[in-house]
Amino acid sequence: MSAVNARSPVAIAVLLLCFAACQKNIPLPEVRAVPRDDAPLIERGRYLAENVGVCMSCHTPRDFSFFSGLPLRERYGEGADVGMVFGYWPPRVVMWAPNLTPTHLSEWSDAELQRAFVSGIGRDGHSLMLAMPYDQYNALSVDDARAIIAYLRALPPLPHPTASPQGALPPGEVPARKLPFPVEPFIVNIMPIEAHLVERAPPSEDTVATGKYLATIAGCLWCHSPMTKFDQVVKGKEWAGGHEFPKPNAGVELTSLVRGPGVIRTPNISMDPRTGIGTWSREVFIARFKGADRAAIEQLAKPGPRDMNTVMPWAAYAGMTEADLGAIWDYLKTFPAQDNAINRFEPDAQK
């Protein structure tokens, strides 16, 4: 035994080195040429990036003085701090969603770009944190991934911000994530996933499959289910709600978002009639989204510091078509009801 003990620091060092060395090697994908002037392809990409996969809800500064935080017009894709959207990081961690306009991406090949958003690998080969939900986009179809690329290429170029929420940046510095501990070699680098793109999106007549496809890309399940300590949806408890977030408050320019005080918990959106949305109809479900578009939210009274606010990007999802929202409803209906009452908002709690 003592021999093993004596060797164990060495064993640990070897293990750590192995981890460090075993960054997953995910080769660049083959991406069929993405034309730069294909209007329907760009429009499909816009729909996916703004209204379904909501890339633009993270990669654009949002004004959280409005309910649900409206993305700033004219600044789509400029880049924004999302570090405080998700509660599990201490505030000193800066999670920065980079600029996605040609200013930042013009040198990237289509293959590098696709590998970033479906597999989680940056251009220089470093791994992205899962605050960038590439696991969701791994479910895209081949052509929908191309559509998103076409849309990003067509965005008007916007300069990098010259300040981060932590203050002014040295001239020329591009804002990026800042991690206070060396997670990169040991955790981050084993996270990227190979691409599993499907050949094509399900046919629209198959509403349940279409709903599953869209809800996966939109990340509904992750927010609306209870989570394990390792940030996995608790099996068998899908849609039961209860995922906790710090309540977003209005913040300074660029931060867009300041944590709490206040904790919000996602509602149960399973078909339980008492604690979920089982008494809703398909029409009510669709209307709930359509009634929460930008114009409607702009009309609402601005929430005060002790009022409820939300991380659900309503105005973005409101742009989904009625057919697509109906398909998500049909998909939700295939899951068992969950009896799970949620205390949705505690104004004085801190997360």
Ligand code: HEC
């Ligand atoms: C929930 C917030 C969120 C959403 C939604 C999101 N991203 Fe990101 N994205 C991020 C963050 C945060 C990073 C930086 C991750 C890091 O540095 O580890 C990032 C990084 C990236 C990068 C790498 C940029 C670089 O300079 O390395 C690309 C490309 C990207 N995202 C594209 C997309 C696309 C396309 C979509 C939609 C299909 C999308 N993102 C949706 C938060 C998000």
Ligand code: HEC
């Ligand atoms: C970032 C986390 C997040 C994501 C992603 C998200 N939601 Fe939500 N959702 C919430 C929160 C928090 C609330 C409660 C506060 C509110 O009304 O916004 C909510 C509220 C709802 C409600 C209202 C339920 C009720 O009882 O009033 C429905 C329906 C809903 N979400 C469906 C969805 C669907 C469908 C998707 C995917 C298209 C989705 N959500 C994505 C966080 C999220």
